[in-house]
Amino acid sequence: MAWECGIDGCGAVFEDVEATVVHQATEHERRECKVCGTVVPDGYLAIRHAFTEHSRAEYVRAYGASSEAVREREELLEEIESVADMQAIATELKR
Numbered sequence: 001m002a003w004e005c006g007i008d009g010c011g012a013v014f015e016d017v018e019a020t021v022v023h024q025a026t027e028h029e030r031r032e033c034k035v036c037g038t039v040v041p042d043g044y045l046a047i048r049h050a051f052t053e054h055s056r057a058e059y060v061r062a063y064g065a066s067s068e069a070v071r072e073r074e075e076l077l078e079e080i081e082s083v084a085d086m087q088a089i090a091t092e093l094k095r
Contacts, residue, residue: 002014003015003016003017003019003020004020004065005020005023005024005028005041005043006043007024007028008028009040009055010027010028013035013042017083017084018084018085018088020043020044021043021044021045021084021089022033022089022092022093023081024042024043024044024045025041025042025043025045025093026041026093028041028042028043029042030042031046033049033050033053033054033062034057034062034063035050035053035054035058035062036054038053040061042067044076044077044080047073047076047077050063050073051073051074051077056070058090068078
């Protein structure tokens with residue numbers, strides 16, 4: 001299965017999810033979390049931060065997100081986490 005970077009219409013395509021997440025973390029600008037101010041890599045890692053460090057309500061208030069947008073991001077997290085080798089991603093990002 002091919003994975004496409006969805007940040008700002010980037011459209012770069014990768015053979016695996018790990019390469020996609022590493023691309024997002026290294027090739028795109030970092031973002032400041034609107035809830036806590038932490039600067040995080042864009043894409044999957046930003047979504048993961050928002051949904052693991054903050055409540056749904058905090059996310060909705062800070063980002064003005066709809067319940068549909070929240071569900072889409074939660075589904076994306078589940079999909080990625082069901083197939084991603086998080087250790088491989090962490091190892092690659094430490095280089």
